[in-house]
Amino acid sequence: MKPNILFLIIDSLRSDKFSQKAQLEDSTIHFLINNGVFFPETIASANGTILSWSSLFTSKFPFKTGIRSAKFNKLNDGVHTCFDVLKNNGYAFYGYLPTLSEAVGLFPKFKNQDCYYDFYLGITNGLGEKIISKINSKLDYPWFMLAHTMDLHQPVQVSSQFDDEKHGENYYERKVSEIDFWLKKIIGHVNLDTTIVIVTGDHGDYIKAIKTKNQELDFNLKQSSEVLKSKIASLAPEFLKPVKDKLFFVLENASQAKKSEVLKNLNLAPHEMRALISGKADKDHFVFDELIKVPFLILGKYIPKSIIVKQQIRTVDIFPTLFDFLGFSFKFEIDGVSLKSVISDKNSKEILAYIESNPLVLKESNDVIGIRTSEFKYFRDKNDATKRVHLYDLNKDPFEDHNISEKNSHKVQEMEDLLQQMLKEAPKMGNQENNEDSEEIARELRKLGYL
């Protein structure tokens, strides 16, 4: 019998914080890892949801999918998804996704009417109950349920029950504790003898809080004010949209300046500084580990128990691995590989990870592309290999505080060659023309009142 599949994506879930929670023996995450295979060194293809999804659900690198960002680009014709494979194997789809997912043309038709939700829903504030209720209802067999939950997406709101030091040092850790609590509830309704459960993240995030000897700083946005701001913004007349967008960037910049003033005398490490100073409107994008390293946990029917694989793997490998366990095959080309052999062979070959940053939607951003090995991280400007070049020695400098690119030109070249090797199959890097067309059309359609 084919197993049912529960696929849970926790938006902005960092691997380090997931692993930290797993250290506690009474945590649900600890229990889940004991019952499955855990990959703490999983590299997402991008630091933003849309590009990360594009890669995860096609098992291809993002630049081969046609999806470039949230700017109305969608999956290219002829690009198959992992849902096609599941559909061919008789799976019925159920889903809970944020509304923006409708635009990318990536997802199958879900059987449940309530599959799209407003942006701020998470398993800790309603989605968990929906998932449980759906699992307990009469579902078509075999089912594949995809839930993308926004609990950790900025702004993070910790419920009063968990907003306490015993649940974590900062808002992020406390929210992970709250998620852990809800995972227990959900898993309690899943039969692991007949179901495969996957838990992963689409990308990581900066944690905008820090505790020093003398001071505690918390720059986490307050969700209530953010939701209110979004609602007010959406009610603004269309003709005010350009003003509204501009105002957003002005306010963000003002907020950044204020933060810089507070932080300048604190002698913080670069990774601490960049986390605290980061904002939604940042023009310069990066792909530091805190933004792209996510957990990948798989358990249930057919899956071995109590294995932690410390080798670097990628989110693009998740579906090939799942399908290998299920005995399903891809009928199209993919970039991901099955990790089944990696699970049993501790000395298996290094898997290179392609990484890129997700562009801003409302204005141009400085984006980067790069690759990561288990030892080095290399990234540079998306359009110019000589600009914004970064190289980090991950063994000596795990927090990526010291860019060593200038003194290691040979290594930079070696990594660039590896990157070029990956990119040679890219149809057209950046797909700029398509983006520009889409933006212009959107502008014209807005004038006509259609958007």
Next chain:
Amino acid sequence: MLNLIFITMDGARVDHIISGKNYNNIIKKSTFFSRVIAYAPYTIGAMHALFSGTYGTKTGVNSYWSNVNFKKDKYKTLAKYLQDEGYVTYGDVINKLVLPPIGFDELIIHDEINDDLTERHIKLLDKFNKVSKDGKKFFLYLHYSNIHTGIMQEVLKKYDNFSKEYFENRQKNEQFYDDLFEEADEYLGTIMNYIEKLELNKDTLIVIVSDHGISVGEKFGERAYGVFCYDYTLTSTAIFSHQNIPTTHIESQVRSIDVLPTILEMLRIKTDTNYERFQGDSLIPFIEGKGIPKIAFSQSGNPLKSGKPPKEPNVWAVRTDEWKFIKNTHDGTEELYSLINDPREENNVIYDFPQKASELRMELDRISSNI
């Protein structure tokens, strides 16, 4: 050879056209097709099909988003035909997305909110009267957009496709549309009178089309157009006016893709074999009483709850004079309507007439697979 003045009355409903005072004065002196089935119930899709005589499935323009995909090297447009014949070609349009620009010497965008279109278009008539007097042939395209403007301001921006307030006030919606149409009818009367005053009508073929209809609240889920494929938006009209063209009203179904071949035949311009053949056919046989109705194919893009039109069509339809078959690819449902018994398309009889459904489903597959 005749000049061509082509007027698009954006969003003019057929039920209003047939009772419009000035419209009627024109219809009395023209060939009037009152059931021209649009390829798409929104201007971008509708006008690209009309200007190329070919469905968007072939030309690449099958959604609000796809005007950039128009295959100009494969499909020759009305403007390009006339430009190649030496016409001075000029268009005054609502927006750069609505027409394929190829073939226009000038394609100017008007400000639909602030411009007085009557005044603006009268100036253009003066300008092209001079062009004509200089011995040059011209093609003048005029887009009357004020019905759209009113709908945009008072419907599109105030309600969504599921606003109860809109659908519960049908009478108010109808009154609002009546007022918009009355202004449109006035515009058309003024323009036609001016054309006659300048005596341009003597050596000019005048074509007046509506590109699609507009909802006044008929079906919940569509507050204006471009969502479903029902007759209140798909039915457009075409008027051909010149002293040599018979006065007749043709009620039989024709297709918007037939308009281009008809104009070319009226202007005695041969089709260019360097381009793909039109899917449309000349309507001259209908004017001569020998026309054979053909199945019309349409596509629309239901935004569902996303708030923006999809990039690919997700509502497909075929229509005959008697039946309409609709396939909603976004949810896999199908609809069949007996248009004679149920012109408002209120009773889906897909399960009552499985053979008819099967026949039309095959037709839809046949047309849509001919990409």
